[in-house]
Amino acid sequence: MKTAFDERIGTALADSRLQAALEHLAFRFMTARNQAAADLPNWEELRTQAHAIKRHTIENLSTYLLQLEARVRERGGTVFWAEDAAQACSYVVELARARGVKLAVKSKSMVTEEIELNHALERAGIEAVETDLGEYIIQLAGEKPSHIVVPAVHKTRGQVADLFEKKLGLPHTEDVAKLTATARAVLRQKFLAAGMGITGANFAIAESGSIVLMENEGNIRFSSSAPKIHVAVVGIEKVIPRMADLAVFLRLLARSATGQKLGSYVSILSGARRPGEPDGPQEFHLVLLDNGRTRMLADPVAQPEGYASAAAGTVLSAGTAQPEGYATLRRETLYCIRCGACLNVCPVYRKIGGHAYPWVYSGPIGAILTPQMLGFAIEPKLPFASSLCGACRDVCPVKIPIPEMLLLLRSLETESMPGGRWLERTGFRLWAWAMRQPWLYRLGSRAARFIPARLLAAAGPLACWRKTRELPVFPEESFRDWWRKRRAPPAGMATGRRP
Amino acid sequence: MKSAREQVLGRIPAAAGGAPPEHLAEVTAWPPEQLLARFMAEAGALSAKVFEADSAASAAEYLRQLAEEKGGEAVVARRPLVDALHLSGPRFHPQGTFPAADATLSITQADYALADTGSLVLFSAEGEGRTLSLLAPVNAVVLPASRILSGLPELFAREPEIAERSSAMVMVTGPSRTADIELTLTIGVHGPGELHVVIL
Numbered sequence: 001m002k003t004a005f006d007e008r009i010g011t012a013l014a015d016s017r018l019q020a021a022l023e024h025l026a027f028r029f030m031t032a033r034n035q036a037a038a039d040l041p042n043w044e045e046l047r048t049q050a051h052a053i054k055r056h057t058i059e060n061l062s063t064y065l066l067q068l069e070a071r072v073r074e075r076g077g078t079v080f081w082a083e084d085a086a087q088a089c090s091y092v093v094e095l096a097r098a099r100g101v102k103l104a105v106k107s108k109s110m111v112t113e114e115i116e117l118n119h120a121l122e123r124a125g126i127e128a129v130e131t132d133l134g135e136y137i138i139q140l141a142g143e144k145p146s147h148i149v150v151p152a153v154h155k156t157r158g159q160v161a162d163l164f165e166k167k168l169g170l171p172h173t174e175d176v177a178k179l180t181a182t183a184r185a186v187l188r189q190k191f192l193a194a195g196m197g198i199t200g201a202n203f204a205i206a207e208s209g210s211i212v213l214m215e216n217e218g219n220i221r222f223s224s225s226a227p228k229i230h231v232a233v234v235g236i237e238k239v240i241p242r243m244a245d246l247a248v249f250l251r252l253l254a255r256s257a258t259g260q261k262l263g264s265y266v267s268i269l270s271g272a273r274r275p276g277e278p279d280g281p282q283e284f285h286l287v288l289l290d291n292g293r294t295r296m297l298a299d300p301v302a303q304p305e306g307y308a309s310a311a312a313g314t315v316l317s318a319g320t321a322q323p324e325g326y327a328t329l330r331r332e333t334l335y336c337i338r339c340g341a342c343l344n345v346c347p348v349y350r351k352i353g354g355h356a357y358p359w360v361y362s363g364p365i366g367a368i369l370t371p372q373m374l375g376f377a378i379e380p381k382l383p384f385a386s387s388l389c390g391a392c393r394d395v396c397p398v399k400i401p402i403p404e405m406l407l408l409l410r411s412l413e414t415e416s417m418p419g420g421r422w423l424e425r426t427g428f429r430l431w432a433w434a435m436r437q438p439w440l441y442r443l444g445s446r447a448a449r450f451i452p453a454r455l456l457a458a459a460g461p462l463a464c465w466r467k468t469r470e471l472p473v474f475p476e477e478s479f480r481d482w483w484r485k486r487r488a489p490p491a492g493m494a495t496g497r498r499p
Numbered sequence: 500m501k502s503a504r505e506q507v508l509g510r511i512p513a514a515a516g517g518a519p520p521e522h523l524a525e526v527t528a529w530p531p532e533q534l535l536a537r538f539m540a541e542a543g544a545l546s547a548k549v550f551e552a553d554s555a556a557s558a559a560e561y562l563r564q565l566a567e568e569k570g571g572e573a574v575v576a577r578r579p580l581v582d583a584l585h586l587s588g589p590r591f592h593p594q595g596t597f598p599a600a601d602a603t604l605s606i607t608q609a610d611y612a613l614a615d616t617g618s619l620v621l622f623s624a625e626g627e628g629r630t631l632s633l634l635a636p637v638n639a640v641v642l643p644a645s646r647i648l649s650g651l652p653e654l655f656a657r658e659p660e661i662a663e664r665s666s667a668m669v670m671v672t673g674p675s676r677t678a679d680i681e682l683t684l685t686i687g688v689h690g691p692g693e694l695h696v697v698i699l
Contacts, residue, residue, distance in 0.1 A: 021681070028682055045523055052520040059515040062508055075662075081504035133688055134679035150679060157681050176683045184688055191689075192600060208662035218633055218675040218690025225629040225667070236507065241519045243661055247651040248522070258678075261541070261616040265690070266670040270662035278595060279628040280666055294510035 005379050008356040018154050022350050025153050029344040032259020033395065039261075040251065050248050051399040054335035057240055061297065064206040064239045065288065071209025075271035077284040088289050089120035092198065092231055095285065096126050099229060101195035105187075107213070107220040108132035109200025110148060110338055111235050111289060113360040117198065128198070129190045131219035133183050140167045146354030146362065148340035149257050154353055187219070197223035197281065201234045202337065203249060204286070206241050210270040211286070214253060214263040221265055230272070230281035235289050237334035243268075249337060252397035256339035292373035296333050302326035303408060305401070329405045333368050335398040342392035342402060348385055358382065364392035368405045376413045383409035442480070449474050525652040534614045534647040535698070541617025545673030546686065547694040558697045559584040562606060562639055565695060566590045569637050571603030577626030578608040580641045580699070594626055605635040609642040609696075611658070615650040616672055619696065623667035632671065636687065639695040640671075 012018055037043045057064055069079045082088035096104060104121060106112065106128055118139070121128040130139040134152040138145055140163050145151030152160070157174045164170040170182050199220055201211040211232050213220045224230050240249065246268075254260045273280030301313035305327050314326060343349045343363030354362035358379040359370045367382050376382075383406045392402040415421045434440050501509070529537075539549045552558035562584065566573045575586050577594050586606065599605060607627055611620035619640050623629045632638050648654050655661075661668050675690030686692045 024682060042523065042525070049520060049523060056517065056519050060517070061514070062511040063514045065508070065511075071662075075666075081502070081507050083503045083506050087503055131689070132679070133677045137679065150682065152679055153682070155680070157683070160680050176680045176685055179680060180677060180685045180688055187689065188600075205662075210662045216676050216678075217688040219688070221629065221633050221669065222689055225633075243659070244522060244652075244655040245519075247525070247655050250651060260672070262618055262670060262672040264672050264674065264676055266618075266672075268661055268668040269666065271666050273623075273629075274666050276625040277623050277628055277666060278625070279630050280623060288507070290507045290510070294507060298510055298512060300512070 003379065003381060005356065005358060005381055005385075009352045012352045012356045017156055018353050019351070021153055021156070022353055025147070025150065026344050026350045029149075029258065029341075033256055033341055033344070034259075036255035036259040036261065040255070046248055046252055047397055047399050050252055050337075050397060051335065053240065053245055053248065054398050055332075058237065058297065058331050058334050061236065061239070064241055065236060067206040068204055068209060068239050068286075069288070071207070072271065072284070072286050073209075075209055075284075077209070077271045077286055080285065080287045082287055082289045082291070084291050085115035085289075088115050088233060088287050088291070089117055091287060092117060092233070093120050093124045093126070095229070095231065096121065096196055097124065099195060101126060101229070103127045103129070103190065103194045104196040104198055105129050105131050105190050105194040105219075105223045105227065106135075107197075107199045107215070107223045108135045108145075108151065109198075109233065110145075110360065111200050111233050112198065113145060115233070115289065115291065117233065129187070129194075131187050131190065131223060132215075132217060133180060133219075136183055136187065137163065140164075144355070144360060147343060148338050148362075148365075150340075154355065191219075191222040191226045194223075194227045196229045196231060197225075197227040198231045198233065199224050201232050201238055202253065203246065204234050204239045205243050205246075205268075206239050208243055208270060210243070210268050212246060212250075213267045213269070214250065214265070215267075216258075216260075216264040218265060221267055224267060224269055225280050228281055229283045229285070230269075231285045231287065232269075233287045233289060235291070236293055237336075253337050253339050256341040256395065256397040293334060296330045296372050299328060299330035301330075302328045303404065305404075327401060327404070329401065329408050330372060332400050333365075333372060333405065335400050336365055336369070337398060338365075339397055341395040341397065345391040345395050347387055347389060347391070352385075364402045364406075365400075368400075368402060368409060371409055371413070376416055380413055380417075383413055445474075445478055445480075449476070449478075522652070525650075526656050527649065529614065529649045531644070531647075534649065535644060537614040538612055538617060538647050539698075541615065542673070542696055543617075545617055545694075547617065547673055547696055549696045549698065551698045555584055555699065558641065558699055559586060561697055562586060563588070565637070565639060566604055569603045572597055572601065573604040573606060574599045574602045574631060574635065576605075576607045576631055578624065580608045580643060581606055584641070594628070594631060599631050599634040602635040604637045604639065605631050605691075606639045606641065607632045609640045610646065611654060612642050612647045612696075613650050613654060613670070614647055618670045618672040620654065621669050621671060622665040623669075624665060629667045629669070632669070633690050636691055637693040637695070638691040639697060641697050641699060644698050 072079050080091045118128045130136045137152040146154045161172050161174045165172045202214050203212040254262045272284040300315050303313050342365050346364050349363040357366045361369045386406050388403045390403050414424055542549050550561050573590050574592050574597050609619040610622050674686050674692050674694045675688050676686050677688045678684050
């Protein structure tokens with residue numbers, strides 16, 4: 001059955017400009033990432049350490065969140081807990097209303113895309129302007145980001161030129177420097193006029209109550225420093241225990257995302273401006289967002305490492321750490337630091353792009369995040385849109401076992417279908433039985449040789465499967481026949497090896 | 500009814516306890532000449548212009564020439580290292596006496612630098628703040644050679660009170676840049692397009 005997902009995939013595959021952009025992206029980013037990783041002699045140790053720190057933090061999440069909350073409040077900040085998108089959006093909208101804010105500047109943040117904060121602000125009559133160049137382009141075009149790090153990667157300079165001509169009245173130019181300079185000039189006025197700056201955070205540090213933001217443009221520094229109010233919307237999984245953990249995570253994040261040693265600007269922000277400091281916001285608000293994250297966390301089923309199915313897991317009792325060799329896969333989704341490296345290496349993302357995916361999170365991480373946060377109904381085929389090649393796991397800076405996760409989600413999705421469990425089980429039982437009957441196997445392999453492949457492929461569901469795959473050609477002689485006809489090895493050569 | 504805070508915390512499984520993993524032993528002492536050479540190479544590769552001054556006078560002269568070359572106004576941070584250069588003249592305005600958004604050049608102070616990434620570490624402080632180094636199209640940063648550290652692990656070991664010291668610490672690694680249109684590298688988006696480092 002063809003779904004909207006299939007339709008979008010078809011559109012993406014037929015778009016030659018998108019295909020060229022995606023190939024360019026993959027080549028550039030992966031070359032840079034591989035060089036940057038090779039440049040650090042202890043890269044693998046850092047990945048292992050990052051995984052261990054994330055695991056420890058997620059196993060002690062309430063401890064660290066409470067510590068973070070206490071530190072932020074000690075420094076005069078406000079902490080708001082939001083169970084879902086609606087609560088988070090209404091807090092920000094109400095705050096803006098209460099302070100008479102008409103214009104808010106925003107930096108690129110996946111979590112505010114997730115909760116659609118811009119729409120909520122616009123509905124309340126508050127102008128919200130994206131200030132990252134890529135996000136600004138996307139906002140002018142009325143689209144959604146198609147990549148975690150480069151949101152407008154699907155747009156050509158010609159399309160940006162048309163957009164700036166139409167929306168900003170800039171005479172048509174495809175000169176990237178001129179387009180960038182125009183955005184700088186327009187957004188500079190917004191930064192200086194805005195009453196509120198809204199950011200996400202790459203990390204939140206429990207021991208100090210700081211948030212950490214990495215960027216290249218400078219728009220995050222502006223958004224968090226120029227307006228009177230700074231609001232950071234942060235998923236609860238972003239907390240890390242110690243400031244010094246940044247030495248691990250910042251190096252991994254920058255190198256994995258763009259191949260840089262560090263982003264141009266890394267801001268460590270610990271509340272509003274202090275006495276004596278000449279600038280900075282007067283108020284700092286931290287919105288801690290759940291929005292389905294605790295559902296992943298609460299899953300007590302640990303899977304044996306390297307293999308996953310709904311049936312193979314072990315139930316852990318509350319408060320126990322996972323045993324060695326087991327992983328609570330659903331929890332590990334929360335280790336993600338949103339570097340985008342898994343998108344760049346994914347043979348599926350590289351063909352279909354970000355807009356084919358059903359939600360804001362695309363690529364391999366989107367394929368495991370989306371079904372867990374929104375349920376399978378949004379796109380049941382999503383966990384199946386993978387070749388399970390494992391490239392995502394190999395580049396992941398925090399070593400999330402994405403392929404095992406996809407297998408688990410496939411298993412859960414099948415079990416969630418009415419009759420799905422019964423149908424699949426019966427099918428595999430029949431197959432297992434048939435494979436245990438030598439006579440049936442022989443009969444089947446002989447019969448297959450007589451049925452022309454073309455005839456086989458023309459019929460029913462196989463025709464659909466065949467569209468993108470070659471049916472293997474059966475050799476004229478089977479291995480069994482060849483083996484039987486083969487001369488018996490001479491005495492003393494019992495292994496059957498020829499000299 | 501339970502608050503959102505209680506709801507969220509109530510859904511989080513009981514903490515497993517234990518201490519976070521020990522960090523890798525990475526902080527090694529580099530000889531000063533290696534720190535300086537590596538910093539200059541890394542910052543230079545990011546198109547920062549690095550000037551090694553042999554005296555406060557030569558640093559001041561470099562900055563005076565830079566201000567002349569760029570034209571317009573220069574806003575100067577009121578911090579000890581910059582004060583020691585005694586920059587004066589019609590182009591130079593101490594922080595707080597001229598709007599930094601209208602300046603061509605800002606002159607600020609780095610508290611540390613990181614050799615292995617070519618980064619400058621700036622704390623928001625009295626006389627400088629968060630945005631002075633961001634607003635003008637050209638930013639010149641005065642850095643004492645003795646403050647160059649090997650990298651991030653050493654920074655966090657040397658400066659354990661980052662959050663106590665200031666509301667904002669920024670690491671600046673090269674000029675402002677973007678590659679958001681067709682992955683074409685463009686320098687100077689929202690922040691400075693030109694970064695000068697004067698090492699004293």
